[in-house]
């Protein structure tokens with residue numbers, strides 16, 4: 207595992223046989239996606255058609271001027287310098303200067319407008335991706351590392367941005383310059399043209415060899431970056447857990463493995479990419495030597511002029527430069543297309559949609575019914591996570607969910623909030639199936655108070671207001687008072703304006719709970735989903751939380767994942783879960799009288 211440390215420069219090719227097989231089997235799929243990815247990028251760019259046409263016209267002008275420059279130099283040599291007659295040379299030099307100035311101005315303008323188009327396109331892409339992420343179901347986030355998604359939002363979009371900013375113009379101008387150069391060269395000397403073009407097949411073979419490797423390596427490198435970012439993100443956000451379990455060496459070990467993987471893929475990707483200009487330069491110089499040598503002999507014969515040799519050597523240089531550019535840009539384009547492909551694939555993920563939507567404008571009261579509900583998480587090994595669960599909780603009642611860990615208590619709550627949809631059966635709120643309600647309507651009726659509530663890096667005030675964004679400052683304070691959070695908030699350095707850093711790590715677990723109760727209070731939901739804290743909180747805070755919860759729960763239908771006997775005692779109903787099934791359901795006293803699973807749990811002191 208620590209090979210990377212022992213063998214810091216022990217580079218070896220990363221392409222293993224099994225990887226080759228894996229990638230090859232995906233080849234056809236990749237090619238298909240490429241076309242549609244390019245088409246989708248094009249559609250975004252095409253929205254700026256007029257400006258794009260202007261840019262293309264300017265590229266045309268600048269390419270033509272780039273060809274005209276060397277031609278005028280050759281003309282000056284042949285017409286004025288060789289015959290030593292200088293009259294009229296000033297005018298041609300004036301035009302030569304004008305050509306170069308025109309060339310620069312058109313380059314500047316095309317760049318200015320293209321960057322404008324590129325930034326607008328990237329802005330839209332980023333916004334659409336982010337909007338789409340907001341609408342994706344919870345199950346989508348279950349399957350992906352946060353770092354990987356971050357990488358889509360940042361690296362991949364950035365790669366597309368680079369390509370659009372500069373590569374697009376370069377590719378187009380390279381193609382124009384190449385075509386123009388070949389036409390003028392053929393017109394001046396077909397023989398020298400053939401000699402100049404001899405290098406093209408060589409370049410092609412070299413390019414093929416290199417790009418075959420770099421494309422694959424770039425993809426591997428992007429993947430390695432995503433994995434490493436994921437690990438870094440996890441280890442920073444879970445930093446306390448890492449420390450609490452003294453897992454620093456393991457995290458370091460994992461980091462080293464992933465970092466080593468990135469070093470290896472990065473090394474080979476950049477090494478192969480770095481070959482391209484070197485090989486091109488070598489071939490370029492060879493071609494230059496051939497043109498100069500053979501051109502010299504032809505000039506001695508008198509079959510061509512000195513000016514033509516100068517034009518050819520200039521063109522030979524200008525000729526390989528666009529080829530060089532094309533080769534260089536190839537990698538950027540490859541990684542941009544691969545990035546765009548990944549971005550579009552996320553955009554292609556199915557959003558949470560409200561299919562059969564009834565307009566629920568009546569005031570909801572909070573009667574919850576589960577009717578033979580079964581559900582299984584995607585990729586879960588068991589047949590069912592929740593199986594044939596049926597129960598009814600009346601308006602304003604409190605139901606305590608009890609059961610061993612993994613029994614399915616949280617899943618029941620997540621199904622009720624429609625984070626996931628039941629596979630079978632029906633969940634109803636006030637008699638209306640929840641699938642028939644817009645998710646937003648449903649979720650506005652529900653508030654969560656979790657064990658470890660998520661707080662944003664915002665002021666205390668805004669964290670509470672998160673429950674209902676249009677709540678006034680007075681309402682925020684009122685909610686804080688009713689949830690016993692007001693006193694501790696007032697004692698914070700800036701009171702309600704104190705910014706909570708790093709997910710509220712500066713306040714205690716109990717205080718976090720109080721804030722989350724205030725947030726739920728301000729949302730004024732019909733249904734409450736609570737996960738009772740298991741962590742030990744000091745008695746005073748515990749009492750404050752209890753009191754705040756009583757305020758919060760009064761008059762609302764509440765589901766509590768109960769960890770304390772006292773909570774179950776106070777509940778109207780108890781749901782006993784065992785391996786995804788509702789094994790007992792009823793009043794606590796009735797369950798005790800029955801002497802079943804719940805009684806056994808009490809006897810085993812599981813509560």
Ligand SMILES: Nc1ncnc2c1ncn2[C@@H]1O[C@H](COP(=O)(O)OP(=O)(O)OP(=O)(O)O)[C@@H](O)[C@H]1O
Nearest residue numbers: 348583584586591610611612613614615616617618
């Ligand atoms: N996102 C998920 N993807 C796949 N399986 C999951 C997912 N979330 C939970 N599970 C599995 O579903 C089962 C029920 O989990 P659930 O969280 O509902 O249990 P729980 O009773 O709330 O447990 P706990 O008291 O530990 O919170 C468990 O086996 C769990 O591993």
